[in-house]
Amino acid sequence: MKQAKLKVATCSLAGCFGCHMSFLDMDEAIIPLIEKIEFDRSPLTDIKSLSDCDIGLIEGGLCNEENQEILHQFRRHCTILVAVGACAINGGVPAMRNHFSLQECLEESYIRGLGVVDPQIPNDPELPRLLDKVLPIQSAVMVDYFLPGCPPPAAAFLEIINAVLEGRPPQLDYPNRRFD
Amino acid sequence: MLKRDTEWLVPNSTFPDWNTERAEQMLLQQHPHPFSPERILQSLVLLQLRFGAVTNPMQEWLSQKSGVALTDIRALMSFYFFLEQDKPPRYHLRLADNIVERHAGLTSLQESLTHRLCSADCRIDTTSCIGLSDHPVSLLVNGFPVTHLGPHNLDELCALIINRVPLQKWPRSWFAVDNRVHHKGPLTSYPYQRGKALTQARGMTGDQIIDRIGEAGLRGLGGAGFPTAFKWHWCKQQAEPVKYITCNADEGEPGTFKDRFYLTEQADQMIEGMVIAALAVGAQAGFIYLRGEYVYLYTHLERCLRRWRDSGDLGQDFDIELHLGAGAYICGEESAMLESLEGKRGIPRNKPPFPGTVGLFGKPTVVNNVETFVCATYILQQGSAAFKNTGNEKSRGSRLHSVSGDCRQPGLYELAQGSSLRTLLELSGAHNTLCAQIGGPSGALFFEDQFDTPLDFENPGRGGSVMVFNKDRSIVNITRHFTRFFRHESCGFCTPCRAGTVALDQLLDQYEHNPALQAKSREDMQELVQLMQHSSHCGLGKTAGLPVLNLLQREPAHEQ
Amino acid sequence: MSNDLQFSLDGVSVCFEKGETIMQAAQRAGIYLPHLCFHPDFSAHGSCRVCIVHLQGKTVAACTQPAESNQVVQSNTPELQKARLRLIQLLFAEGNHYCPTCETSGNCQLQALAYDLGMTHYHYDPFMPERQTDGSHPDLFIDRDRCIQCDLCGRASAEYDGKAIYTLSGRGQNTQLVFRSPSGLLGDTNAGADDRAAHICPVGCILPKTGNYQEPIGTRLYDHHPIHDIGNLRKEERGGSS
Structure with missing residues (x-):
């Protein structure tokens, strides 16, 4: 009997999707990989709902309440949760706003910013509320593995999936352990 | 001859306007070289006391007079929390924030x-323990202690402040500090x-004096318990002819106030002990480092020193200078104290070399606690045997314990070394006791099954204090309070303490409030405490966890 | 004669001269002990604690501990490597270190030690301190977010440049790099871009204002070579070692 495929879900919270791009950057290595895994909820599949998965790959940190909700959903549904990339690990570039108060950031963007027409801070109830500070995901949930990098190299993604398939902890060798 | 005139050092609610003449005159009354770099911290402290703040123009003036860079003066201001650069309010209330005060209602007050x-x-605002946790809730008003603040006198206090009543006209009883010893022993009754x-x-001879101290088995009473005779001997045998005696009166360990008693009631014994130490090792100068919280004892100590000078026992071959700290717990660490005496930020030094070899201004230095010098005098007057016959094999003599918290009679108790914690709890009328913190936050927490532990040098918590907690108290709250204390008092020099105390505080928060991360934070804390114990630069970091x-x-780990 | 002046470091016999520390002796013997605040040209500081070693039951900083005959010193043990990893993680957590945007990335000793010790994340929650930058100097930029309080600039400035411009101020977690000028700004000191102090920073706190980001990824100091192989280098010290 064929081995069941590993179910993988991914999402980007306060991130730039660059980590997802890097994942796809594994070129032809994705072909044998796709024999072993299938995607659940992911921007790569456009599946919006999350079912129980083996691996959840989280790109981006927490900057709003929606991020928090999705992260907790992922934690509930994924056996192994992986923080992918600098933003998930330490907040990354979005966390550079932590130097300022949320109000200052909003005013800088929507009131005083260059070229702003009709200045007002968006307040549509549909918009997720922003958190005071951008946080790494480890501040909120248990994270099993971390893939550093901005973005992590494609080889690092391959390694983490292969490690889970082989039932061993991932081993990032020197060139795959990078923070930029 | 210096006047060392400090008549102005009384509770004040108005400070005179600062001008350079007035400032210079005041500083020169206290010291012949107030603008020498090593004196700069003392000058800052004195300016703070006299004028209520060290404002920017004052800092600039001091920098000009001393040649010390303004940046270095600011660095001192930023390290010693009692130094303020903003113009003072009429009343500055610093509430003592020790866990005992919290339990006595500090937060709502x-x-x-x-x-x-x-x-x-x-x-x-609040400050770390001011050595009055037997008088909760205590506070400093413009630097001077007011004791027993509570709902009964809160209205009156507010009225005095709102009506701008000068501090001199506040009820005298509010400033009273009770130094009664509830259980006396040889040291407090001979x-x-x-x-x-x-x-x-x-x-x-010097060696004979040291032998006498050694025969008595005297060990340092500041917390470390190092044999005093050995310290003196080590310093004496150094070839360097210039040597110093320093007395550590920076009693900052929360819940500890035994030195307050000696400084108030037995200052002569302490000074005499220092002179004896100077004779023994051949030192020419001595320093008392008095914590800023005890500034109300400054004038009293100066008077005592003057009497010793008047009788010719001080000032000829050996003299003692009184220095003030300014709100930095770390300066109780001996090498940080030496740095502070040299006018610098209180960053502990690398050891070795130890002070006995390279101490104050690079010279061999004896550093002992107040109580240790008091005991030295006792030993020389009453004989080694009198001291040695009390206590047990490894911990000779008796000592004073500071008891505070949930007991009927907080205060001072002299007991023979090796007496059990239970004895002390019973004497002080502790009831419904859950646990007791021995030797302050850097000591140990003892529960009922450990109450028979002897209080001596062979067991944890050798600093001479006991904070009693009854069964209504939360261990998590106590722990968090102590952890924040260390975070607040870390000097910031080394990574494990500077960053570790913050991380520990965060993890404790996570442990308490985030069930999903409780197991992880527990594991992380355990590991971090070990890291801090092993890798920190000084005792603060080593004990902060x-x-x-x-x-x-x-709280054993829950089943996962 | 000098035969008795040796100690054992991870089982290897290391000779030392009287007055040397364990770190100095190890460096002369070509043995790498991880470190950040140590530099052979300046007095030891002992603050980063990354060079901790086991010495007969005690843990001490190799950069301040005097070498003594017949000492048995352990450095490369899993326990100590783990402790160093945690210290590095504490340093990352307490500052604001955003490697992807940092000019020093790839040449940074903090980052290189993190790579070498297998760090993948901070482990501790970031402290998110608020620290001031200083762009007042015409040629130098100060980003205190990246400062690790090692005082190397302070020592280089005082002991080598003879200027004593850089120093540390504050207390505890508020310890910060300051400059000796009445305004407190670097621009009001006589700091020069060619000062040793301006080039000694092991991280990206003291930076030249021009000439950054010129090395492509893959060609920087630590892109392919772990720090334990090539030592604590600075960009301009390629080939040398410290």
């Missing part, structure tokens, strides 16, 4: 004061004869 005095000319021990010492360790030992 502070809230109420802040609310009621919001438009008064007054600033309200018939001390001023100068008798010194006369004895004068008839002896102990309260957390106590908590984790007491």
Whole structure:
């Protein structure tokens, strides 16, 4: 009997999707990989709902309440949760706003910013509320593995999936352990 | 001859306007070289006391006079929390924030004061333990202690402040500090004869004096318990002819106030002990490092020193200078104290070399606690045997314990070394006791099954204090309080302490509030405490994690 | 004669001269002990604690501990490597270190030690301190977010440049790099871009204002070579070692 495929879900919270791009950057290595895994909820599949998965790959940190909700959903549904990339690990570039108060950031963007027409801070109830500070995901949930990098190299993604398939902890060798 | 005139050092609610003439005159009354770099911290402290702040123009003036860079003066201001650069309010209330004060209602008192005095000319904040946790809730008003603040006198306090009543006209009883010893022993009841021990010492060689101290088995009473005779001997045998004696009166360990007693009631014994030490090792100068919280004892100590000078026992071959700290717990660490005496930020030094070899200004230096010098005088007057016959094999003599918290009679108790914690709890009327913190936050937390532990040098918590907690108290709260204390008092020099104390505080928060991360934070704390113990630069970092360790030992991990 | 002046470091016999520390002796013997605040040209500081070693039951900083005959010193043990990893993680957590945007990335000793010790994340929650930058100097930029309080600039400035411009101020977690000028700004000191102090920073706190980001990824100091192989280098010290 064929081995069941590993179910993988991914999402980007306060991130730039660059980590997802890097994942796809594994070129032809994705072909044998796709024999072993299938995607659940992911921007790569456009599946919006999350079912129980083996691996959840989280790109981006927490900057709003929606991020928090999705992260907790992922934690509930994924056996192994992986923080992918600098933003998930330490907040990354979005966390550079932590130097300022949320109000200052909003005013800088929507009131005083260059070229702003009709200045007002968006307040549509549909918009997720922003958190005071951008946080790494480890501040909120248990994270099993971390893939550093901005973005992590494609080889690092391959390694983490292969490690889970082989039932061993991932081993990032020197060139795959990078923070930029 | 210096006047060392400090008549102005009394509770004040108005400070004179600063001008350079007035400032210079005041500083010169205290010291012949107030603008020498090593004196700069003392000058800052004195300016703070005289004028209520060291404002920017004052800092610039001091920098100009001394040649010390303004940046270095600012660095001192930023390290010693009692130095303020903003123009002082009429009343500056610093509430002592020790766990004992918290349990006595500090938080609600502070809230109420802040609310009621919001438009008064007054600033309200907190400071670490001020050595009055047997008088809760205690506070410093413009640097001077007011004791027993509570709902019974809160209205009156607010009225005095709102009506701008000068501090001099506040009820005298509010400033009263009770130094009664509830259980006396040899040290607190022997018939001390001023100068008798010194006369004895004068008839002896340095080695004989040291032998006498060694025979008695005296060990340092500041917390470390190092044999005093060895320290003195080490310093004496250094070839360098210039040597110093320093007395550590920076009693900052929360819950500890035994030195307050000696400084108030037995300052002569302490000074005599220092002179004896100077004779023994051949030192020419001595320093008393008095914590800023005890500034109300400054004038008293200066008077005592003057009497010793008047009798010719000080000032000829050996003199003692009184220095003030300014709100930095770390300066109780001996090498940080030496740095502070040299006028620098109190960053502990690398050891080795130890002070006995390279100490104050690079010279061999004896550093002992107040109580140790008091005991030295006792030993020389009463004989080694009198000291040695009390206590047990490894911990000779008796000592004073500071007891505070949940007991009927907080205060001072002298007990023979090796007496059990239970004895002390019973004497002080502790009831419904859950646990007791021995030797302050850097000591140990003992529960009922450990109450028979002897209080001596062979067991944890050698600093001479016991904070009692009854069964209504939360261990997590106590732990968090102690952890924040260390975070607040870390000097910031080394990574494990500077960053570790913050991380520990965060993890404790996570442990308490995030069930999903509880198991992880528990594991992380355990590991971090160990890291801090092993890798920190000085004792503060090494012990800062102990309260957390106590908590984790007491709260076993839940089944995963 | 000098035969008795040796100690054992991870089982290897290391000779030392009287007055040397364990770190100095190890460096002369070509043995790498991880470190950040140590530099052979300046007095030891002992603050980063990354060079901790086991010495007969005690843990001490190799950069301040005097070498003594017949000492048995352990450095490369899993326990100590783990402790160093945690210290590095504490340093990352307490500052604001955003490697992807940092000019020093790839040449940074903090980052290189993190790579070498297998760090993948901070482990501790970031402290998110608020620290001031200083762009007042015409040629130098100060980003205190990246400062690790090692005082190397302070020592280089005082002991080598003879200027004593850089120093540390504050207490505890508020310890910060300051400059000796009445305004407190670097631009009001006589700091020069060619000062040793301006080039000694092991991280990206003291930076030249021009000439950054010129090395492509893959060609920087630590892109392919772990720090334990090539030592604590600075960009301009390629080939040398410290």
